[in-house]
Amino acid sequence: MSYNNLLVEKTGKTTVITINRPSQLNALNKETIEELNKALTEANTDQGVRAVILTGSGEKAFVAGADIKEFAHFDVTQGKELSAKGHELLFNYVENMTKPVIAAVNGFALGGGLELAMSSHIRIASDNAKMGLPEVSLGVIPGYGGTQRLAQLVGRGKAMEMVATAGMISAEEAKSWGLVNHVVPQAELLDLAHKIAGKITANSGTAIASAIRSINANYEEGVNGYTVEVEEFGKCFGTPDFKEGTTAFIEKRKAAFN
Template sequence: MTFNNIISETENGITTITINRPKKLNALNRETINELHQAFKSANADKDTKVIIITGSGEKAFVAGADISEFADFDEAQGSQLAARGQALLFDFVQNLETPVIAAVNGFALGGGLELAMACHFRIASNNAKMGLPEVSLGVIPGYGGTQRLPQLIGKGRAMELIMTAGMIDANQALNYGLVNHVTSQEELLPFSEKIASKISRNSLVAIGQAIKAINANYEEGVNGFEVEIEAFGHCFGTDDFEEGTSAFLEKRKANFKGE
């Protein structure tokens, strides 16, 4: 599959998706959002892909925000449609993928960039990363899930302050807040992310997909996460991976999961 704004490469069970608009600091425009949707969808369907890593090209930015020039003249209805379409096509889509997604955050992750990173299952940052949701400085609010995911990750008070001040935090502050799991040097960001991805890939991808579903259920209004967990737990008993995992444990050998 050929893309204009992203690069997607698969090696050793890891698909790395790189947003490749360095002159625009990898800002998200409509075309890039559409391409990311297709790349994530393709990787999720690919049996050779066990983990997805998303990052930005260059040293300056993961994603420096949305491409403001595309919506500066929108009216209320168009603004609502923009947010709804983007959430469904990319941000919610990524959050609910069965394949684990790691955001390798290099440089600036602002606005839609931080919202994309937060939609991933967890985040690793380089020590030059800067993160924030500056939308109120433009007279708008985060529209790609930022007002929902940021409080879930760092707490209501901190999220309120960060959004209201349109401020930025550095990688160490993000680590302290629990917004990212690890901080590395920029040179080690992808190797470190790949190391964690390799650890994940040795486990049952069927079970991981069910775990993602159950964890996400806790944040869905009107959904009982415990009931989803019970159903997902039971589902695992009908898989080949469960039979292989339990057999390997009893036979004192390493499991060879097929993801089925």
């Protein structure tokens, strides 16, 4: 499938999706969000894909926010619809994918860009990256999960400070806060993303999907994460991957998961 705003490349068991709007610092407009949904859905349903890497084109930005020109004239109802649709098509979708998504943050990750990174399962950053949620400087709040996921990742106090000041933090600060896992020079960012993806793709895809559902359950209102873990643990026993993994262990060989 061809896209106007994305570059998609499959390398082995990993799909790399690059948001390609460099003249707009890869800002998320409606078309890009819809294209991301299609590309991510394709990767998530492709049995040959085990991991996804999300990044931005160029050296300046991962995603420098949403395209403000598209919604500057919206009213209350349209604003609610914009947020709800974004959650459905992209941010909640990414979080609940059964294939792990690695956000390789290669520059500015602001507003919707940071929200996209936070909805991903793993975040790594280049040492020139800057992250923030500047929405209150525009008279609005983060509307794509930022107020929720940021607090989950860095704690309530730091989230309040980042949102209320509309400030940016460096990649190293983001690492110290637990917002990203690793910081490397920009030239090494995609290599690290592929290294992590390679470790993921060597393991059981069905088990990883169960693990994602179990971990996410801890953050779902009214859901007992331990109960979900018990259910998902039990389901694993009925999979070919469980049989292969345990047989390989007993036979002292490396498991070959399909």
